[in-house]
Amino acid sequence: MPSPKKRKPVTPPGKSKPAPSAGRSGSSAGRASVSGASEEVTELHEALTSELETLADELSFSRHLEAMSDLDGGISQLKLDVEQIRMRGYRFKNFLERKVETLEQKWRAARPALRRELSRAEAELTPLYDQLARRVSQASGRAQLSALERQVQQLKARVEAATEAIDATYSNVSQTFYQTRSQIQEVLFLLEQVEQASFDLLAGEHPVQAVRAKWWRDGKNKGPEGILYLTDQRLIFEQKEEVATKKVLFVATEKELRQEMLLEVPVGAVEAARAIDKGLMGHQDHLEFTFGEDAPYASAYFHIKGQDNHAWVGLVNRVRTGEINRERYYAEGESPEDFEQALEEAFASAPERCTSCGAPLGPLTAGQRQIECEYCGTVMRW
Template identity: 25%
Template sequence: MSNKKDRDERRREEHIERRRTTPPRRSSHAKDRRASNYVRSRKIKNTEEEKSVGPDDNKVLLSQINSRLHRAKTEANSIPRYIQSLDNEIIDLKGRISDIRSQNYVYLKELEQEYSDLANKWENRKVSIESEANQKVNSLIAQVSQIENQMNPKMDISEINSLEPETRDLETYLDQMRYLVNAQLEEFREEQRSIQDKVFVAENTINNLASTSINWLQGENPVISVRAHNLDNDDHGVLTLSNRRIIFEEEEEIVLKRTLFIATEKKKVKEVKLEKPIGVVDTIIKGRVGLLKGSGAYISFKPSAGLDELKLDLNDTDVGNLISYFGMIDSGQFDEEQKHEPDDERDKMVRCPFCNAPYTEEIYRGQTTLRCMYCGTSFKI
């Protein structure tokens, strides 16, 4: 009996201990009350924060929105200038083409036709693009005015915040409008840039050869001329490809007079250091040259010419143009523009005028003097 009594006593004590260590269960009503209290406290906090925003803070927020609206209006008004700028550039091209022709640049005969096609196409589309752009700009400016009319210094924070979505939508509309106008203009810009790049090559060639010491051959005309640094002998000057020759003309500045070790008089001297028939050129490839590994070109010559490779330091644009224009020279494109007799036909008929022996060695494009292998006489072709 006593054992049973002891067991009952232990069970009672264990039950009491469990009740003491286990936290009481809370009802769902208690949870709801806690959630409600949290929401109410957040609302009170937000209300207090709104009340804590003073008049000066409102002015700052209004000023920020006003600045964004002003910027949007300014950028919108600049969009029609994209169209006007392109129009001016297209008109300017006509005068530049006339200038290079007046200075005897005879190649790129397609320029006039390409310009005419571009000008006609642009004239047909310009008015509609301008009209559409102006409508969009006017619509955006009207939206800006609507938002500006809602603004006043007495607005509270909630009223100011309500302007934010409208301002953001307006900025998005501006981005879309700018993109659409530029997309319409890009077709014309691409053609304009293509013509402009060719005109630039001609203008650059004319400028580089303005005071040249080169004696041009009969029927010879420069195709492309670029400023270059010959890294093999450290000469600075101008590399020219004509329809007949490759020519490197060194430019050196000589001091004529010094005063207290300061050069007060200088003279630029030009001297042709390399002139070979254009046909001896084998390849022109782009590469990295010099200690800094900048843009440059490697010009290799045909083995029969007996010339070392030429390593030139050039800017990236000139390298690309040099390679492209050499390809056109080598293909005979510029000969056709000048209506020259093809070289391969001429080569078949060459005979020594003194002994009438045929000349069987390779004749390079642009070569004008030959030496007869039979009688040793030099003669012109």
């Protein structure tokens, strides 16, 4: 009998035949998948580590500790600075004495509350941070890191809430301190410039403000640099800059300080003052003045540096209207009546006729301390 034919093996139901080997392409895809997952875990780990570094910086509370140090020593220095500017003859911002005294009282009350909030935040949050930082450093899996990511965000929210509570104890005092310090630094700058100036103040004249400026006298961004002064009687620009006196191949080899008063306008001759914001995001402060007939120029344009142009416009207008006298400082034993009398005496010496040709002189504007005879050209000051 013929032998029976051999049957081919039957694949059991639900089970497919073995696929042919994928060879190198299959193993490469597997490695790429593992590599992608590994990179994702690494990126998440690095992101959490970066978040924790930021939290560590916030939990050091360095900003608050620096502010405490500034306030502890700074308020005492403000008191000394106010005494100094009065001794050197600054007669405005009569609110400074009371402001600094109130600031000292408020800081004395706020300091214990600030210390309590700092201690509470440190005691509650530092252990949580340390524990979380250890777990993140030891974590390796995607699921584990995802869970830790949620915990990091929760800790971040608690740190933000603690920071807000800390700020609430002293932010008003801190802001007032830095604002007052800036005001006094501007006054100290003013007094330093007045003491170095090439011109003298007139009898009964007191400086109000000064700022570094460039006068665009010769066109856009062209002209002398120096100091723009505002007194209770005049607007003054003094050139004060180093200019080249010798050049070699267009390089300045010798310089000299050029310092002289180039512009002097009675405040009564300032018809308008306008603030102009220029530059990227309007961060360049410019001032434009329009003058009356008694001024040597019809207008003047300045780029000022380090101070707010809108504040300057307000200050100029307060001097023009006399409102600045509301914040005039009087030393012990002085009174507003004494000031008015001294001012009247200064203006009483103004001539009614030209001292050279005898021609009658025109009316004076507020703050005017010199006049030129329109007949003979003689300039008279008093």
